[in-house]
Every structure is written in structure tokens, then in C-alpha cells.
Amino acid sequence: MLDQKKYTFSIILLFLAVIITALVNISLGSVNIPVTEVTASLLGLDVEKETWNYIIINYRLPKAITAIITGSGLAVSGLLMQTLFRNPLAGPYVLGLSSGASLGVAVVFMGASIFGASFAAILLSKWSLVIASSLGSLIVLFAVILASIRLRDTMAILIIGLMFASLTAAIVSVLAYFSPASQLQQYVFWSYGSLGDLSWEEVFILGIFWIMGLLISIGSIKNLNSLLLGEQYARSLGTNIKKNRFAIIIATSLLAGSITAFAGPIAFIGLAVPHLVRQIIPSANHITLVPAVIFGGAILMLFCDIIAQLPGSEHSLPINAITSLIGAPVVIWLLVRKRKFNF
Amino acid sequence: MKAEISNTVLKTLNLSIGYRKKNVVNNVASDINIEIKPGELVAVIGVNGAGKSTLLKTLSGITQPIDGEVFINELKLSKTEPDKLAKQISLVLTEQNISKNLSVIELVALGRQPYTNWIGSLTRKDLKKIMNAIQLVNIENIKNKKCNELSDGQFQKVLIARALAQETSMIILDEPTTHLDLYHKAYVLKLLQNLSKETNKAIIFASHEINLALQLCDKLVIIKDKKALSGTPAELIQSDALDDLFPEHLIHFDKKTSSFKIK
Numbered sequence: 157m158l159d160q161k162k163y164t165f166s167i168i169l170l171f172l173a174v175i176i177t178a179l180v181n182i183s184l185g186s187v188n189i190p191v192t193e194v195t196a197s198l199l200g201l202d203v204e205k206e207t208w209n210y211i212i213i214n215y216r217l218p219k220a221i222t223a224i225i226t227g228s229g230l231a232v233s234g235l236l237m238q239t240l241f242r243n244p245l246a247g248p249y250v251l252g253l254s255s256g257a258s259l260g261v262a263v264v265f266m267g268a269s270i271f272g273a274s275f276a277a278i279l280l281s282k283w284s285l286v287i288a289s290s291l292g293s294l295i296v297l298f299a300v301i302l303a304s305i306r307l308r309d310t311m312a313i314l315i316i317g318l319m320f321a322s323l324t325a326a327i328v329s330v331l332a333y334f335s336p337a338s339q340l341q342q343y344v345f346w347s348y349g350s351l352g353d354l355s356w357e358e359v360f361i362l363g364i365f366w367i368m369g370l371l372i373s374i375g376s377i378k379n380l381n382s383l384l385l386g387e388q389y390a391r392s393l394g395t396n397i398k399k400n401r402f403a404i405i406i407a408t409s410l411l412a413g414s415i416t417a418f419a420g421p422i423a424f425i426g427l428a429v430p431h432l433v434r435q436i437i438p439s440a441n442h443i444t445l446v447p448a449v450i451f452g453g454a455i456l457m458l459f460c461d462i463i464a465q466l467p468g469s470e471h472s473l474p475i476n477a478i479t480s481l482i483g484a485p486v487v488i489w490l491l492v493r494k495r496k497f498n499f
Numbered sequence: 500m501k502a503e504i505s506n507t508v509l510k511t512l513n514l515s516i517g518y519r520k521k522n523v524v525n526n527v528a529s530d531i532n533i534e535i536k537p538g539e540l541v542a543v544i545g546v547n548g549a550g551k552s553t554l555l556k557t558l559s560g561i562t563q564p565i566d567g568e569v570f571i572n573e574l575k576l577s578k579t580e581p582d583k584l585a586k587q588i589s590l591v592l593t594e595q596n597i598s599k600n601l602s603v604i605e606l607v608a609l610g611r612q613p614y615t616n617w618i619g620s621l622t623r624k625d626l627k628k629i630m631n632a633i634q635l636v637n638i639e640n641i642k643n644k645k646c647n648e649l650s651d652g653q654f655q656k657v658l659i660a661r662a663l664a665q666e667t668s669m670i671i672l673d674e675p676t677t678h679l680d681l682y683h684k685a686y687v688l689k690l691l692q693n694l695s696k697e698t699n700k701a702i703i704f705a706s707h708e709i710n711l712a713l714q715l716c717d718k719l720v721i722i723k724d725k726k727a728l729s730g731t732p733a734e735l736i737q738s739d740a741l742d743d744l745f746p747e748h749l750i751h752f753d754k755k756t757s758s759f760k761i762k
Contacts (some may be wrong), residue, residue: 242596378619382612386596388561393612393665394585438645440600443618 158432163437163444170425170451174224177458181223182216182242184467215352218359221467222351225359225366226419227457228450229411232373235449236404238443239380241304245314247427248412251300252320253293254423257416258347259324260292261285265343266335286361290413296320305402311322341478349420349476351461358418365414373446376400380442424479428487435490456483508668508701509535509558512568516550516557524565527553531727533565533720537668540695541729542712545722546745550671551705554722558641558703559588559671572668585613589665589673591658591704599647603657606646607632610664632663635697636690652683657689663698670694672704676711684708688715709744710758732757739757 189208198217203209222307230248237246248254266287296317303316321489332340354362379400382390391397412426430445433452437444457479464478515529524762527550535541543551556562558569560576569576571587589610597606610632611625621629634640636656646654655675662670676684676693688708692715695702705722706712712719713732720729721740728740735741741752745759753760 293687381609381619384598384601385609388592388594391581391591392585395583396581440598441605
């Protein structure tokens, strides 16, 4: 009777689309491998050429998994932010979470040289990168939340998010000014965003953060739904507002922070995917939205990655640029065509 | 004595309401003693800024009282956890921050949250309660519409249905008739009257519609000069409590017709 059942089919279709896009994503690249061979390799069967198997297992598969984690994680954190702030413009990038994460990463990359060599060894381990980045986004998010409690005006929250973005950018420039070229270069490359540079170990670390973030998000579904009525109603329905807000902040910081640490600051996905999904599945219920946004984010990121690696050529483009190049026109087109904003 | 208490849904004991800003206490009204029984429809009236909303917010636990205590079905309000309170009081607020992307039935279904499991899935019993609430306010014909397609009057009915689905012994409404035309004002208040009798719930609302409230309510709570007076409309008219509610140079209370008239 309620719409959830009606949308179960759409969610299953989205899930199948994730698998198909992932297979296509793995098959295309500087060397194109037939999809049938990709499937065979993934299932552990014999593959025509041993090099294909090697490419898939060591390069393409971790990259595809990273794309799935990045897309779904950013999209879910966008959804959480939009519901928590009851603002359609909220998202990890807009609210300055990605900038906070960037600051954390900048401190790790460039601060290492400033604070001395003994620090460098500790700072440059992969875990510290994630933790610094998550902490960075956590700090910005806390500041935004504090401001939002005092201001109670959703437009002001966005402005504060933007202010934090420029503030952190300024601190990063100061750090950059004082750091040696090699480390600066490392940071600049990171800031373009990349899905393909992760080893299996790094994918594993990222995956742990991703699963923790998603589990907290799924656990918050009921409370997220009550927030659709506004905080006072949510409280009257028995929702513990403070605990719930804390859970959402932690989930968002884990997701946006860890993803930004490994894949760089990726714009657009977090803001846009929830809106794109709402166009396909016009529901406000998070039982439907959370899985749909997870799959939708994964599909969009895999698709953007297919474009970014320019199939058949040796070159690839920064993923950060592609997500906006493809996504922004799609959102504009959808909104203009529908003339209505389902939020 | 005990039987009398258990027949009371809401009782306040020397309640003082207001708000604290840093260390300054701003007292809005004090010594409020109200008692509301099941099935009663009660209007809270007073001029703008008299403290109607503050009283309702205090009764619903959103705002802490300055002094005194509120009892809901013998439970101390200040000692009741939000999840327990959610089964005692449901709200209809003026807050306009509700997602209009919800369908009518989804919004009403949110009223079942205090009873659902960790992820909020609805059982057959929940669905029955939801349909029952929808029937009570007569919105079956719009139940699959999105809230952004509704008129203000329809949306108000949906919010009332949501409060009914929450299955509480008391419903508190903050100005349910604002933004409505005269017909819909009367319609909503008449609906509240019917609901209080049919479901035996205590319904308390703040309103500026004094003339309608005098005709429909079992009890009125008048907030005036930092005091709250309560009684049946007849009692209040008898004791001249309504006469100086507004500055008298413009509006006066006409006892013959039991309504306010322009001079």
C-alpha cells in the first residue's frame, strides 16, 4: 500500500545497473578487454590472456571498487546533509567538508616537511592520511552545526560552509607557500582526484570506513524520516535529536573524510545524486532513498570514471573535472524540464 | 481522590512559563492550574504575545517550565523520556519546514514511529491505524497525493491525521486555523470537536478564533496579564473574564450574543 513496495523493483534495477556499469568500467581502458572475459576473470575462470587477468586483478578491479565506494559514500553523505539541514543545496562539498578534509590532507603532505623529518614517517602512513582527512571534515562539520544551532537559518548555514571552504583554502595556500616543490606536487595531484592509484591495502582501509559510515546511515533511517517533519516534530515522535545529529555527523565525516583522503576532493556527486535519484524515485522515505542513493552514486561514479579514462587511449582526465562536466548539465536539464523541485 | 486524578489527561500544578536567555528569566505567565479530561476540546486564547505558544510548548515538553510541574496521565512531564512521551502527546505545529515531497499517506505513517521497529517498518496493525486516522479526518480521496499538491486546508487535515495515527491521549495544536479562510477555520475546529468526542482524546489548541472557540469548546484557557484563567465558556462569560481581553476602545464583548463586536 505504501510506496516502498512499488519502488523495490526500481531499486533492484539500480542494483543490476551497478553490476553492468562495473563490468563495462573494468572492460574499458587503455586496453579493452571483452566483458565476457572480465566476467570470467572475476569468477575465477580461465581467461584468454594472462595479462588481462593481471590487469583486472591489480588495476581495474580495485579502481572499480574505489569508484563504487566513492560514488555511493559521497552520495549518501549528501543525502544525510540534505535531510539534516532540511536544505536541498547541502552536500559534503558545499558545506565545506571536502575543504576540511583537504586541509587535513594538506597538513599531512606539506606539514610533514615543516614539522620535521621525524614527524614525516608517522604522518605519511596511509592511516594517518584518512584520520587527518576525517578529522578535518569533522571539525568543519561541527563548526557548521554550531553555527546552524545559533542561526536557525538554512541559507546562513550554506554561507558559513562557503566561508569555511575559503578559510581552509587560504590555510592550504599558506602551507603550500612554505613547503618544498615535491610535496606541493604530491598535494596538487591529490587535489585533482583519482580513483586508480589505490593498492588493495588502501582499498581495504577505505572499505572499512565506508562500511562503518553506511551502517550508521542505515541505522539512522528511521530518525532521518522523522527529521523530514522538522526537529520539533521529530522530538515529539520520540527521536533523540542530539544523539541522532551526532550519529549523522559521524557517518558523514567518516564517509566524506576517508573518501576525500584517498580519491581527492570530488565535487558534485554528493549534492547531485540525491536529486537525480529523487527524479527517478519520487519518494521522501529514507528506507527507499538510502539504498537508491547508494546504487545511484556508484553508477554515476563508475560512469564518470569510464569517460575519465578515455577508453582506447593512453591518457586519462582528472576525475574531479569529469563528475562536474557530466553531472551539472544533467541536473540543470532535469530541473528545467520538470520545473519542479521534489525535495 | 485517586479516581479523580486518573480521569485527568493533563494537569498543571502552579506552573510558570516563560523562557530563559542566558541568566535572565523572562516570565510570561505564572500560577497556571489547568485540568483537562478525556474527550475535552480546549482552546487557549489571548492577544498576540500573551504566551499561548509558550504555554503549548511547555505542555508538550519542548520548552522547560520556569517553575511548577506538568502531569500527563499522572506522569511527570519533566521526568518522562521523549520516546515515552511520544505515546502520550502528539503535536500539530505551525512549523513550515515539513518536506512536501512526502505523500499524504507517508506523512500520516510517520505518526506510527513511536511504535515501529528500528528501521520503521509498518506492521498490519500500523497500517490499520493509519487508514483509520485518514478516515477520521476524511482525506481518503487525497491519500496518494504529494503534500505539495495540497491546499492549506487539506494539509492541515493531513497533519491532524498524523497526530491521530500517533495514538496519544492528548493532541496539542498550535494555531491550526492560521492561513485558512472562514469556512475552513470553522471546518477544522468542528472537526476537532468531533474528534475529541469520537476518540475521547483531550485536544488542546491555541487560536485567535475566539468567537468560534466560544461556540465549540468545552473549556477555554485565557492568558491575560501574566495569568491564565480556565473554565467553560459559560463560566468565563459569567465572570466577565472576556470583557477586558482586548483594549476596549475598539472591540468589546457582547454578552447577549456571546461574541466580540467592533464598537
